[in-house]
Amino acid sequence: MEIKPIRDEQAYREALREIAVLMETDPALGTPEGDRLDVLSTLVEAYEARTFPMDLPDPVEAILFRMEQQGLSPKDLEPMIGKRNRVYEVLSRKRPLTLAMIWRLHTTLGIPAESLIRRPAEH
Structure with a gap:
C-alpha cells in the first residue's frame, strides 16, 4: 500500500477518485481497503484544510x-x-x-x- 502526501491538485483529484471507488465497495474497518480509505480521507482532509481554509463567519x-x-x-x-x-x-x-x-x-x-x-x- 503506497500512499504519498497530497501536494498538488492532480494528486488531490486522484485521491478523490480512489476514495469514491473505495466508498462504493463500503470496506469494513480494519481491512486493507478500509485502512486505505481511512488514510486517503485523512490526507484529503489535511490538503483541503491547507489549500481551502474556511474562515469563521462574521x-x-x-x-x-x-x-x-x-x-x-x-x-x-x-x-x-x-x-x-x-x-x-x-x-x-x-x-x-x-x-x-x-x-x-x-x-x-x-x-x-x-x-x-x-x-x-x-x-
Missing part, C-alpha cells in the same frame, strides 16, 4: 444562521440582546455586540464565541 451571519437552524425570530433574541429595536440594530450591523450579548448568545444558542467576537463584515 457575528451577524453566525446569528442569522443559528436563527435559521432553530427557526427563531428576532423576538426570540430579545433575552440575549435586548429590546426588539436593539435586536434589529445588531442584525442590520448598526450596533455592535457587547460582551454581555456575546456571552448570552454563546451560552444560550451555542454560537461559537470565536464567531461572535469577530469584527462584522462591511455590507
Whole structure:
C-alpha cells in the first residue's frame, strides 16, 4: 500500500477518485481497503484544510444562521440582546455586540464565541 502526501491538485483529484471507488465497495474497518480509505480521507482532509481554509463567519451571519437552524425570530433574541429595536440594530450591523450579548448568545444558542467576537463584515 503506497500512499504519498497530497501536494498538488492532480494528486488531490486522484485521491478523490480512489476514495469514491473505495466508498462504493463500503470496506469494513480494519481491512486493507478500509485502512486505505481511512488514510486517503485523512490526507484529503489535511490538503483541503491547507489549500481551502474556511474562515469563521462574521457575528451577524453566525446569528442569522443559528436563527435559521432553530427557526427563531428576532423576538426570540430579545433575552440575549435586548429590546426588539436593539435586536434589529445588531442584525442590520448598526450596533455592535457587547460582551454581555456575546456571552448570552454563546451560552444560550451555542454560537461559537470565536464567531461572535469577530469584527462584522462591511455590507
